[in-house]
Amino acid sequence: MAQLLAAIILLPLIGGVFNACFGSRLPRPVPAILASGAVIGSFLACLGMLPEAAEGARTTLFTWLNSGGFRADVGLLFDPLSSSMALMVTGVASLIHLYAAGYMEEDEDQVRFFALLNLFVFAMLMIVLADNLLLMFLGWEGVGFCSYGLIGFWYRKSENADAGRKAFIVTRIGDLFFTIAVLWLFALLGTIGIEEINSRVLEIDPTVVTIISLLLLGGACGKSAQLPLMSWLPDAMAGPTPVSALIHAATMVTAGVYLLCRLFPLVSLSPIAMGAIALVGALTALYAATSALCQREIKRVLAFSTMSQVGYMFMAVGVGSVSAAMFHLLTHAFFKALLFMGAGCLIHLAGHENDIFEMGGMRKFSKPVFWLFMAGLFCLAGAPLTGGFFSKDLILATAYAHGDSFHLAIYGLGVLTALLTSFYSFRLAYLVFAGDYRGEAHPHSLPKLMVWTLPLLALFGLGAGLFNLPHLFGGHSWLSGWFGRENDILHLSLQTEYQLIATAVGVFVIGWLIAHFRYRTYSGPEYNRASEFLLSAWYVDALYDRLLVRPFDLFCRFCWQGGEMGVINGVLDGLASGSQGWSRSLRALSDGKIPRYLQGFAWGFLLIVGWFLLKAVAK
Structure with missing residues (x-):
């Protein structure tokens, strides 16, 4: 079993390194086949290891660092939490790799793309399976580097x-907080092992627990694009669509949620940190949902929806339910990968047009894509009985069950966000599929491989709620038992469950009806101050530019022009020009002209005579 566990993480690494070194020498389809086969092999290894997950399987590949009392192994842990995440990452990534084989078949840099894609999956699996924080941090930085290369792929x-640079720099800010938390934990406990830290958290002072938990929240916000480190995610749409699907659905943006779940025994000890996590998630979910209301590019709508749905996952952790967070993480991975890959199909059909106001009538060009994309939108909007409905309702129910004013406010923000989500989901549906085609480009045909990968994602997105049905539907908290936290969900009365379900259904229907009456007939883009405000995502980028980028730029210019050019170069240039002037004067004394030499002798003779006269007078 140790070899099988190692294969989960090593197969994508081998595939990425092999393609990077030798892929350019291979025939055209081979690099895509190798990359896809490596990730599919990793998924099969996860399935083979699944019977061992309940008890927890562990293996150490080798000792990475060993100095004094510090030891860091390249150790892998396959327990209920990591196994669920690893299965999702490898399963969704396998379908995305197959989809990418069709999407990138004509790209001249296909080999570089698949090498980076494999390495990205390897780095994410390192985060998921690491048994210590240092190895997790290595994977944390690995996904940052690979995302830089993939987002800026068409550089x-x-x-x-x-x-690509923006994503790399903004996420590095969050990584600094994570680094401080890791070093602080090692200084306090003398270990970086995740299980050891979780078992010894009661040894840490409560104030220190709060500070470390807030530092972990800062690191998670950077990687998962939560307030205030969220501005990189919409721009990440610059990469190829398979990259968007991988980053936004199954990997990078969920890493922050996984970190908080992995260290939940630590962060749950601090009510302040838990409240901060819930509040950050709720505010981010609302901010991103409002920003999605007026977006024109199809992938930017989905990008803001990702930010919003990850906010729900943070809410779940903050209200004390790891199972609710992981449930929504899993369902979201399926339907969001479906939506991004479906968006790639629609963009391809529309002649590489991203603007939803230039689409319309797209249902006529591919019925399968229409129905599959609508399945993803129903999950996103929270249509009753879909996976997205059950997972989102579980988060809201957990927040409501606490009963105090803070958690009821979190619940209210979640319900308002759900209403906005339903509205912008059906706004997207009506603008893309209703009416007649408004674009200028001639519709293209789709590679079959791009379409064949979508039905399985639709099936899991729609049916994933069966894994964790609420009591109202005769289910039980299966995920809570699987994660070993049977009591992290506060049980509600049957009447309260009916009320919450009715509220969720009502919110879904109201959002759909508003979108129906507003967009059932095309009336052109919105042009007003409110739409401009939301289109620019509350002018956050402009605000950061004014508060951070411009002052930094001015400081750098001052250091350059005032410090380097004015002081350093000024002094050096002054010394150089002065030396040149003196050298020119001295050079004139030895120009070979006899009258000048005689004049020099005369002045020298006078100086000597004057010297002796002064000495005689002095005596």
Whole structure:
């Protein structure tokens, strides 16, 4: 079993390294086949290890660092939490790799793409399976580096390269908080092992627990694009669509949620930190949902919806339910990958047009894509009996069950966000599929491989609620038992469950009806101050530019022009020009002209005579 556990993480690494070194020498389809086979093999290894997950399987590949009292192993842990995450990552990534084989079949840099994609999956699996924080941090930085390369994959366009740099820099800010938390925990407990830390959290002072938990929240916000480190995620759409599906659905943006769940025994000890996590999630969910209301590019709508749905996952952790967070993480991975891959199909059909106001009538060009994309939208909007409905309702019910004013406010923000989500989901549906085609480009045909990968995601997205049905439907908290936290869900009376279900259904229907009456007939883009405000995502980028980028730029210019050019270069240039002037004067004394030499002798003779006269007078 140790070899099988190692294969989960090593197969994508081998595939990525092999393609990077030798892929350019192979025939055209082979790099895509190798990359897809590596991830599918990793998924099969996860399935083979699943019987061992309940008891927890562990293996150490080798000792990475060993100095004094510090030891860091490359150790892998396959327990209920990591196994669920690893299955989701490898399963969804396998379908995305197959989809990418069709999407990127004509791209001239296909080998570089699949090498980076495999390495991205390897880095994410390192986060998921690491048994210590240092190894997790290595994977944490690995997904940051690979996302930089994948988001800016088409780097010949400056805006794509800028998007890659922006994602890299903003997430590094969060990584700094994570680094401080890891070092602090090691200083306090003398270990970086995750299980050891979780078992010894009661040894840490409560105030320190709060500070460390807030530092972990800062790291999670950077990687999962939560307030205030969320501005990189919409720009990440600059990468190819398979990258968007992988980053937004199954991997990078869920890493922060997984970190908080992995260290939940630590963060749950601090009511302040738990409240902060819930509040950050609720506010981010609402902010992103409002920003999605007026977006024009199809992938930017989905990007803001990702930010919003990850906010729900943070809410779940903050209200004390790991199972609710992981449940929504899993259902979201399926339907969001479906939506992004479906969006890629629609963009391909529309002649690479991203603007939803230039689409319309797309249902006529591919019925399968229409129905599959609508399945994803129903899950996103929280249609009754879909996976997204059950997972989102569980989070809201858990918040409501606490009963105090703070958690009721969190519940209210979640319900309002659900209403907005339903509205912008059906706004997208009506603008893309209703009416007649408004674009100028001639519709293209789709590679079959791009479409064949979607039905399985739709099936899991729609049916994932069966894994954790509420009591109202005769279910039980299966995920709570699987994660070993049977009591993290506060049980509600049957009447209260009916009320919450009715509220969720009502919110879904109201959002749909508003979108129906507003967008059932095309009336053109919205042009007003409110729509401009939301289209620019509350002018957050402009605010950060004014508060952070411009002052930093001015400081750098001052250091350059005032410090380097004015002081350092000024002094050096002054010394150089002065030396040149003196050298020119001295050089004139030895120009070979006899009258000048005689004049020098005369002045020298006079100086000597004057010297002796002064000495004689002095005596």
